[in-house]
Amino acid sequence: MEAILFGGIAALANVAGGFWVTWPRPVLRRSLLSHLMALGAGFLLAAVFLKVIPASLDLNLWSGRSVAPLVLVLVGYLLIQLFEHTVAPHFHFGEETHAEVCAERHVVWTAVGGVALHAFFDGVAIGAGFHVGHQLGVLIFIAIFLHKLPEGFTVASIMLASGCSLRAARWASVGVAAATLLGLALMSAAREVVPYALPLSAGVTLYVAASDLIPEVNRENRSASSLVVFLGVALYYMTEKALEAVGR
Ligand SMILES: [Zn+2]
């Protein structure tokens, strides 16, 4: 129940991101977008390494030193490399400004499809996290939530760059939100796959943080943007301590 509530909030952030594209002040929008991506990247990295991967190793499916969960992490990582950058060679987070490459329909649909697949695993990660425990679920939710606004923004701006209407752009962000809910629904319907889904989604979120978000932060060429990544890690630490303090 809790998973559905938190997952629903994350999906709503996708839709809000889609509407954000029409935000009237581009200067504010640009720096806020980049800071959100940096904060999200730091939080995600800390959550994946310190919570999600250890929790995956703890699931009692495999004998002591099996690398099987780590193989699943690698598979999740490579899955997104395949769908976001091999099938869809032109994809990057943030505002799509390359109208010339977006003139071709298949470029647009493969990019949006790649985001939808990764968003599906965002939902899987939240759902699987809450199955393992409340604290893990909440931490994964915050980690995912932070990049959901830029994510909705990204798909909507890809649609706009390809010459689609504002309406179509917003619907694309609704589609990505729906993919998140689908991942969430799968986790509540098929609990037995949780031990496999958790490390797989850890690999996906690792990709999103380290290979989608961090390159966009670094492209800014500003130390201030990069510093926000460390702020994201600090925020993770404080959130974890706060959750432990309230004992849940
Ligand atoms: Zn582009």
Ligand SMILES: [Zn+2]
């Ligand atoms: Zn995502």
